[in-house]
Amino acid sequence: MSRPLTFTPPPGTRSGPLQTSRGAFAALLTPAAGPAASGPGPTALLLPGFTGSKEDFTALLQPLAAAGYPVVAVDGRGQYETPGPDGQEAYSQDELARDVLAQAAAIGDPVHLVGHSLGGHIARAAVLLDAAPFASLTLISSGPAEVADVQKQKLKLLSDALTRLEMAQVWQAMRAMGPPQDADAGDEPALRRRWLMHNPAQLIATGRQLATEPDRVGELAALPLALHVMSGESDDAWPVPLLDEMAVRLGAVRSVIAGAEHSPNTDRPERTAEALTAFWDAQRRAGAQR
Secondary structure, eight states, X not given: OOOOSOSSOOTTOEEEEXXXXXXXXXXXXXXXXXXXXXXXXXXXXXEOOTTOOXXXXXXXXXXXXXXXXXXXXXXXXXXXXXXXXXXXXXXOHHHHHHHHHHHHHHHOSOEEEEEETHHHHHHHHHHHHOOTTEEEEEEESOOSSSOXXXXXXXXXXXXXXXXXXXXXXXXXXXXXXXXXTTOOGGGHHHHHHHHHHSOHHHHHHHHHHHHHOOOOHHHHHXXXXXXXXXXXXXXXXXXXXXXXXXXXXXXXXXXXXXXXXXXXXXXXXXXXXXXXXXXHHHHHHHHHHO
């Protein structure tokens, strides 16, 4: 479970709905604040991972905006503050990908798409449906196919628990197993509230996706789209060497964030923001030279 540095939006960020053709999505919206000579860059659309939320990107919002990029971080359907149906079919990867396309359309072209973990798989599915709205795709700690075997076992345990227990009971069971040693006890109420507001059908359906995702790297590599693979120095969902190999197969820019693990966006947000803006700035310069 990712642990946001704060659930409070930073100054200059508005918390509110992103209205789309497929409904409203809870979002954090931050306008560009940097002195970009050629005007603001494309908007960055940030998609959170499994059990996560838009708050996983809170510490990135100001640095990205200061570099000249407007930012929209969203809760997907059934995540935290975006309600979703109770049927698992509503959370098929195709449905979630079409939500992303609707979000991009509401923002307006072009969009720098960023997906963390599960969000990376959903982002990949969206650009494979239609790459036209996107200026680039960044996959943060999101591998080429299904997660590692140990994570599959954890997902199976969680899915079994969610079919038998209430969300509050599952939370208690997870806490009884022990929070991370570096956990800040002060954010436990906010983390518990976020967990309880997730739709269990979304967790079961997307957990199954993480455990069964096929390798679609070849399809993605065939698109005329700027690609960026980012991770921490270690990762318990996809081994870092596997992410290295994926970047080579994609012909993607590769960024490894020192001192970070599966969530560089919360582990080392300053370095993560620097890597994102460096990638986007390079695309901007390349476009200006054409």
